[in-house]
Amino acid sequence: MGVPDMKVSRRAVLSTGGALVVSFALAPSLAGAAARSAGRAAERSLPGSLGSTPMLDAWLRIDAGGITVFTGKAELGQGIKTALIQVAAEELAVQPQAITLVTADTARTPDEGYTAGSLSMEDSGTAIMNAAAQAREIMMRLASERLRQPRGELTAAQGAVIAPGGRRIAYADLLSARTLHVRAEPRAPLGNPAHRRVMGRSWPRVDIPAKVFGERAFVQDLRLADMVHARVVRPPSYGARLRSVETAPILRLPGVLSVVRNGSYLAVVARREYQAIVAMEALSGAASWEETASLPHQSRLFADLLAWPSRDVPVGRRGRPPSLRRSHAATMLEAEYRRGYLMHGSIGPSCAVALFDHGVLTVWTQTQGVYPLRSALAGLIGLPESRVRCIQVEGAGCYGHNGADDAAADAALIAKQVPGRPVRVQWMRADEHKWEPYGPVMLARVRGALDAAGHIAWWQYQVWSNTHSTRPGGARELMPAWYLERPLSPPAPSPLPLPAGGGDRNALPLYRIPSLRVDYRFVPKMPLRVSALRSLGAHFNVFAIESFMDELARAGKFDPVEFRLRHLDDPRALAVIRTVAERFGWRAYRRLAGCGKGFAFARYKNLAAYLAIAVEVSVDRGEPMPRVLRVVAAVDSGEAVNPDGIRNQIEGGIIQAFSWTLLESVKFDRTRITSRDWASYPILRFSAVPRSVEVVVLNRPGQPFLGTGEAAQGPAAGALANALADAAGLRLQDLPLSGDRIKGAMGS
Amino acid sequence: MIRLIVNGRPVEVDDEPSTPLLYVLRDTLELNGAKFGCGLGQCGACTVLVEGAAVFSCVVPVGDLAGQRITTVEGLGTRERPGALQQAFIEEQAAQCGYCTAGMIMRAQALLERNASPTDEEIRAALEPNLCRCGTHLRIVRAVRRAAEARQRAVASGVSSLGRAG
Numbered sequence: 001m002g003v004p005d006m007k008v009s010r011r012a013v014l015s016t017g018g019a020l021v022v023s024f025a026l027a028p029s030l031a032g033a034a035a036r037s038a039g040r041a042a043e044r045s046l047p048g049s050l051g052s053t054p055m056l057d058a059w060l061r062i063d064a065g066g067i068t069v070f071t072g073k074a075e076l077g078q079g080i081k082t083a084l085i086q087v088a089a090e091e092l093a094v095q096p097q098a099i100t101l102v103t104a105d106t107a108r109t110p111d112e113g114y115t116a117g118s119l120s121m122e123d124s125g126t127a128i129m130n131a132a133a134q135a136r137e138i139m140m141r142l143a144s145e146r147l148r149q150p151r152g153e154l155t156a157a158q159g160a161v162i163a164p165g166g167r168r169i170a171y172a173d174l175l176s177a178r179t180l181h182v183r184a185e186p187r188a189p190l191g192n193p194a195h196r197r198v199m200g201r202s203w204p205r206v207d208i209p210a211k212v213f214g215e216r217a218f219v220q221d222l223r224l225a226d227m228v229h230a231r232v233v234r235p236p237s238y239g240a241r242l243r244s245v246e247t248a249p250i251l252r253l254p255g256v257l258s259v260v261r262n263g264s265y266l267a268v269v270a271r272r273e274y275q276a277i278v279a280m281e282a283l284s285g286a287a288s289w290e291e292t293a294s295l296p297h298q299s300r301l302f303a304d305l306l307a308w309p310s311r312d313v314p315v316g317r318r319g320r321p322p323s324l325r326r327s328h329a330a331t332m333l334e335a336e337y338r339r340g341y342l343m344h345g346s347i348g349p350s351c352a353v354a355l356f357d358h359g360v361l362t363v364w365t366q367t368q369g370v371y372p373l374r375s376a377l378a379g380l381i382g383l384p385e386s387r388v389r390c391i392q393v394e395g396a397g398c399y400g401h402n403g404a405d406d407a408a409a410d411a412a413l414i415a416k417q418v419p420g421r422p423v424r425v426q427w428m429r430a431d432e433h434k435w436e437p438y439g440p441v442m443l444a445r446v447r448g449a450l451d452a453a454g455h456i457a458w459w460q461y462q463v464w465s466n467t468h469s470t471r472p473g474g475a476r477e478l479m480p481a482w483y484l485e486r487p488l489s490p491p492a493p494s495p496l497p498l499p500a501g502g503g504d505r506n507a508l509p510l511y512r513i514p515s516l517r518v519d520y521r522f523v524p525k526m527p528l529r530v531s532a533l534r535s536l537g538a539h540f541n542v543f544a545i546e547s548f549m550d551e552l553a554r555a556g557k558f559d560p561v562e563f564r565l566r567h568l569d570d571p572r573a574l575a576v577i578r579t580v581a582e583r584f585g586w587r588a589y590r591r592l593a594g595c596g597k598g599f600a601f602a603r604y605k606n607l608a609a610y611l612a613i614a615v616e617v618s619v620d621r622g623e624p625m626p627r628v629l630r631v632v633a634a635v636d637s638g639e640a641v642n643p644d645g646i647r648n649q650i651e652g653g654i655i656q657a658f659s660w661t662l663l664e665s666v667k668f669d670r671t672r673i674t675s676r677d678w679a680s681y682p683i684l685r686f687s688a689v690p691r692s693v694e695v696v697v698l699n700r701p702g703q704p705f706l707g708t709g710e711a712a713q714g715p716a717a718g719a720l721a722n723a724l725a726d727a728a729g730l731r732l733q734d735l736p737l738s739g740d741r742i743k744g745a746m747g748s
Numbered sequence: 749m750i751r752l753i754v755n756g757r758p759v760e761v762d763d764e765p766s767t768p769l770l771y772v773l774r775d776t777l778e779l780n781g782a783k784f785g786c787g788l789g790q791c792g793a794c795t796v797l798v799e800g801a802a803v804f805s806c807v808v809p810v811g812d813l814a815g816q817r818i819t820t821v822e823g824l825g826t827r828e829r830p831g832a833l834q835q836a837f838i839e840e841q842a843a844q845c846g847y848c849t850a851g852m853i854m855r856a857q858a859l860l861e862r863n864a865s866p867t868d869e870e871i872r873a874a875l876e877p878n879l880c881r882c883g884t885h886l887r888i889v890r891a892v893r894r895a896a897e898a899r900q901r902a903v904a905s906g907v908s909s910l911g912r913a914g
Contacts, residue, residue, distance in 0.1 A: 077845025077882060204841060211846030212834045212853065214781030214822040221780040229775075254764070274763070274771035277787075347785050347793055347881050348847040396783075397845030397882045429786040644841055648887070652844050655883030678790040678879065686872040689885040 048126025072112025118707030348396025366395025439533030542714025596727025755823030765811025792878030
């Protein structure tokens with residue numbers, strides 16, 4: 001029924017008649033319930049998401065119809081489908097084409113929470129790899145009995161177990177429906193990393209062909225029978241209340257089926273999409289709103305951020321307090337760095353389709369988390385969770401918590417008013433720009449000192465920011481719920497826990513520093529709606545840390561790469577840095593007039609992928625934008641399942657981070673967000689992207705997956721700022737970097 | 749009724765003449781390629797060809813297009829017979845989320861129809877109206893260059909491979 005993976009979805013939806021069928025495999029059997037409590041301690045040690053979903057048949061099923069693998073993670077354009085298929089194919093000893101993958105669907109797949117935090121390979125990849133290896137081993141043992149051959153003499157290949165002499169039994173013939181309904185073991189007989197067939201190869205992405213041939217690829221492309229189109233009239237500003245609206249003339253417009261009004265929540269439903277848009281514009285014109293000036297002065301934002309009440313979260317303490325050491329310091333520096341609000345800025349505004357039929361709500365959504373969304377929608381609509389099904393279908397790239405969940409809430413609220421008919425809602429461009437939750441404002445103060453030998457003797461870092469996640473949760477986090485007649489209000493924000501952290505993500509430098517103090521000044525007040533943006537606080541914290549590292553290196557007259565190397569011990573960190581320095585030609589670099597080079601390094605979350613990057617820029621006198629000439633990066637994400645997929649993510653992360661860092665900051669007046677389109681919130685276009693980006697993947701076969709998607713954001717920002725400082729002799733501490741100060745730089 | 753020629757096929761549509769072409773393509777003709785991105789002609793996700801020229805279909809009223817030839821990405825080829833750009837985008841893996849992809853391909857198609865062997869600078873300049881948020885720009889430029897080269901080889905060997913319609 002119009003989910004992109006047509007074969008699977010059609011079968012799935014037809015076989016369930018659109019109703020809810022929760023797979024038995026998702027919950028352990030009753031007989032297993034007793035074993036579960038006994039085995040709970042053991043489950044904590046199960047690899048990846050097997051810890052929360054331990055039954056093998058929740059992850060894969062093998063029958064005459066083929067091999068089906070289930071993941072609770074969502075394809076967001078990051079290529080996760082292809083990588084997970086490769087992992088399963090590797091351990092099941094089949095070709096990737098033999099595998100059908102089902103992604104996040106509350107009726108069919110495991111609950112893996114959100115597809116976020118660069119955790120999909122670590123969570124789902126690890127689970128599928130282990131589940132597939134255990135399933136293979138079960139089939140080998142069964143085949144050994146059937147063929148009366150020692151297990152050690154059998155091999156698995158092409159979907160069958162093969163005995164010496166060529167006798168074979170197909171996987172499907174070895175298994176009955178419940179053979180794989182067994183609990184995973186903590187240790188699986190994983191394949192030998194030295195003999196990979198499918199992992200480690202750049203398998204072409206399975207989702208790309210549909211996108212280049214104009215097939216149904218996105219939730220925006222769903223066309224269900226009897227589907228109608230809705231548009232929401234969003235309030236003009238946060239907290240605005242609908243004073244009055246005359247709906248009668250709207251109902252007479254062509255194609256209009258109904259107007260939905262619930263408090264300050266206003267929407268229109270029409271037969272065709274453009275009729276809905278025309279009616280939405282008319283309805284918007286007919287509405288009168290009461291607004292409040294609740295936003296800070298943009299020009300005083302950072303002073304306000306420092307003045308607002310904050311709660312201290314200690315991030316790192318090491319050695320004796322700096323004050324005792326200060327007198328020994330040969331050189332002391334301090335700096336302050338600032339970043340405004342950043343947009344996710346999906347090219348496709350958020351969209352969802354919902355059907356409310358016979359008391360059951362089905363929502364096709366581009367959410368990053370079908371299970372959390374199901375819980376939130378159940379609360380919003382007043383249904384038990386068992387009567388809500390959320391099916392993830394790709395949307396435009398989201399890069400974090402954007403309008404996707406809110407659009408699903410819109411579709412659900414409106415579908416409830418037109419039961420029996422699927423309702424498609426897509427936001428308008430201004431809706432997305434004005435109402436998505438932004439990456440929060442941030443400010444950091446750093447002080448550091450070098451000792452006489454040129455080592456960093458102490459380091460103090462404080463970062464002020466809001467929470468970096470307001471994801472649902474429950475119905476209260478869904479923005480449309482704030483405007484209902486009986487409005488819900490969002491819960492009080494809280495900081496995300498360390499070690500991954502939120503505003504303090506990557507606030508702790510990985511460098512060897514004997515005396516250190518790092519604090520997060522968590523600011524609960526958030527006049528602009530904020531939430532998770534790709535890499536959370538890491539983009540800004542790494543920008544600040546890596547800028548300051550260059551300042552210290554310069555003060556100590558060290559080469560920036562040498563300076564970093566002398567403060568690191570981890571061999572994998574050293575490897576990415578040395579690889580980049582070599583490929584870039586760091587040492588031999590000859591600076592032309594107006595040009596400069598910059599370097600940066602971080603390990604994402606201080607526990608995931610390692611990434612180093614070198615950037616060359618040129619600055620033209622009188623031009624507000626530098627030109628990025630050349631970029632070289634190296635990444636170690638642990639075992640690389642799809643090296644080109646990793647390169648694609650890192651290239652994209654670098655270019656996106658350059659856009660954030662050079663150009664972006666959400667604009668607002670005291671009442672309204674004024675960044676409402678791509679003219680008032682420009683992002684990088686073709687003319688400004690780097691001339692070249694080279695990404696080296698350091699593959700570590702056999703090592704745990706470390707994730708990739710967010711690793712580049714911070715280092716790219718830091719290296720760009722450092723290259724600008726080198727090219728223009730200008731240390732910029734405020735983002736975005738482009739603008740009048742660069743224009744006036746000497747470019748010497 | 750408004751008559752159009754869409755991907756080489758004559759069609760009649762009953763949309764209001766003021767309806768932007770995008771909604772006629774997506775909603776009435778059920779084509780997926782052209783995407784709604786901004787409705788303002790700022791992002792290029794909706795790009796299609798009208799008489800061979802790239803236009804923002806989100807801002808062109810269908811009433812202005814009577815009798816004209818319109819090409820969407822669906823008109824360039826199929827999985828069995830991919831157009832040169834479609835093939836090149838797959839070979840270069842020139843997509844992440846892919847929402848901008850069809851618009852990029854159509855903008856590039858217009859370029860290749862007027863300039864068979866563009867330089868990288870010319871490709872970048874031609875694609876300037878189209879936004880990509882995933883940062884796939886360099887792969888897109890490579891894909892366009894690859895398609896141009898493939899097309900030149902095809903012309904040299906007497907086979908047309910730029911795409912079937914348009």
